[in-house]
Amino acid sequence: MLSKILIANRGEIALRVVRAAKELGLATVAVYSEADKDSLHVRHADESVCIGPPGSAKSYLNGEAIIAAARQTGAQAVHPGYGYLAENARFARDCINAGLVFIGPRPENLELAGNKIKAKTLIEPAGVPTVPSSPGPVRSPGEAVAFAKQRGYPVMIKAAAGGGGRGIRICPDENSLMEEFAVAGAEVKAAFGDDALYVEKCLVNPRHIEFQILADGFGNVIHLGERECSVQRRFQKLIEEAPSPALDPGLRAAMGQAAVKAARAVDYFNAGTVEFLLDQEGNFYFIEINARIQVEHPVTEVVTGVDLVKEQIRLAAGGRLDYGFEDLRLRGWAIECRINAENPDFNFAPCPGTVEEYRPPGGFGVRLDTHLYQGYELPIYYDSLMAKLIAYDTTRSGAILVLRRALQEFIVEPIKTTIPLYLKILDDPAFQNGDIHTGYIKKFVPEDEDDDDDEA
Ligand code: ADP
Ligand code: ADP
Ligand code: MG
Numbered sequence: 001m002l003s004k005i006l007i008a009n010r011g012e013i014a015l016r017v018v019r020a021a022k023e024l025g026l027a028t029v030a031v032y033s034e035a036d037k038d039s040l041h042v043r044h045a046d047e048s049v050c051i052g053p054p055g056s057a058k059s060y061l062n063g064e065a066i067i068a069a070a071r072q073t074g075a076q077a078v079h080p081g082y083g084y085l086a087e088n089a090r091f092a093r094d095c096i097n098a099g100l101v102f103i104g105p106r107p108e109n110l111e112l113a114g115n116k117i118k119a120k121t122l123i124e125p126a127g128v129p130t131v132p133s134s135p136g137p138v139r140s141p142g143e144a145v146a147f148a149k150q151r152g153y154p155v156m157i158k159a160a161a162g163g164g165g166r167g168i169r170i171c172p173d174e175n176s177l178m179e180e181f182a183v184a185g186a187e188v189k190a191a192f193g194d195d196a197l198y199v200e201k202c203l204v205n206p207r208h209i210e211f212q213i214l215a216d217g218f219g220n221v222i223h224l225g226e227r228e229c230s231v232q233r234r235f236q237k238l239i240e241e242a243p244s245p246a247l248d249p250g251l252r253a254a255m256g257q258a259a260v261k262a263a264r265a266v267d268y269f270n271a272g273t274v275e276f277l278l279d280q281e282g283n284f285y286f287i288e289i290n291a292r293i294q295v296e297h298p299v300t301e302v303v304t305g306v307d308l309v310k311e312q313i314r315l316a317a318g319g320r321l322d323y324g325f326e327d328l329r330l331r332g333w334a335i336e337c338r339i340n341a342e343n344p345d346f347n348f349a350p351c352p353g354t355v356e357e358y359r360p361p362g363g364f365g366v367r368l369d370t371h372l373y374q375g376y377e378l379p380i381y382y383d384s385l386m387a388k389l390i391a392y393d394t395t396r397s398g399a400i401l402v403l404r405r406a407l408q409e410f411i412v413e414p415i416k417t418t419i420p421l422y423l424k425i426l427d428d429p430a431f432q433n434g435d436i437h438t439g440y441i442k443k444f445v446p447e448d449e450d451d452d453d454d455e456a
Pocket of ligand 2: 156203
């Protein structure tokens, strides 16, 4: 059994893991960069170790320093959070070789999930529908065009190693495919260290629906229902909810079964997410497995009552799953918005700075996952997620009302945030009717389409 764990992350997720570990009676070790010495995850952990300068490459991505910190403090396990080293198979292996438990999937799972082409080729034969795509990496513009001729436009260029929405390009016709393909490889190589690209049929205004998975080491794989994450900007999620307004019990059962099949096909272990697109005709297609705890995990926790981080720790320690989806009593509706330190009126430019006035929302139906406090200085070095606000009520319309009043209560001066954008969305009848898709946000930020062209 574990008694001390190290959290290899920062920000709200590091704090989230510290809290779960404490509730399990575990001692906690935080690691931090020089820019984060006054962070809440450091303050709330029992011990902390500085692992390097502010830049992520030398601190939160510095696996050697993190493993050394675990050795030095006697931690027996490492929780990687999301982002950073969470899906790095080499880091997971290094932890295991150092005698540490990696609180996450097996290194083999991380390798497979990290290569979307490979994952699709294993999952499709298991009977899970996938979006039609080139059978392997596409090495030349000519090959890309040949696929598109066969399947029809629009198509998408995607990176086999992609994540966080980066490297995805929509190509409406042959000219754009030739042009985009020529520059995509270099960009993807710089971002992911792997330039393998593939071409996929681009669905028109689909919904993004994903299933939370848990798997133990004894062959039990379960799902905990879906999350709808269709409100996205530049392929990154902004608002997530559970359940999805688009699913009925039949479709939920079919997609949940497909998600479990996908996880079994790759011999999955621990917590993960199987992502699907749902087209306007009600057909669903697998796109990828995310082999980590996800940013939006709280909406599942709120409606199922299952603490997913505690489950990750319990399963990593050899625990068994003795329940299934049918044993859970799903309650009501949860909606999360990712509050970023960005200015939505200024092309979402990051807005770091010092929080001079901080008044978090509270009350019935509100959960706030954040590392913010009065006087906190948002560092310039890291991503701009500063809080996740989750609202709960027995109905979706009730959850929208709770979320709206909680957003109105939230004061983080003088930081520019995405709160005003969320207030506009919550007032939109289409959102209120659950009438959303992955292109939904364009009516609020139409300039985005031009920006994509500029970047190309
Ligand atoms: P989720 O899939 O849980 O919604 P995101 O896709 O927004 O989460 O990613 C969560 C965090 O992990 C973000 O900070 C994102 O930049 C980072 N991330 C996701 N995938 C990768 C990857 N393959 N490589 C590096 N960072 C990634
Ligand atoms: P990442 O690893 O960056 O999260 P995903 O493959 O999960 O990449 O796709 C991210 C988002 O891009 C999806 O949620 C969806 O909005 C869009 N997308 C991905 N593939 C397709 C597709 N074939 N057709 C239409 N949209 C897609
Ligand atoms: Mg994804």
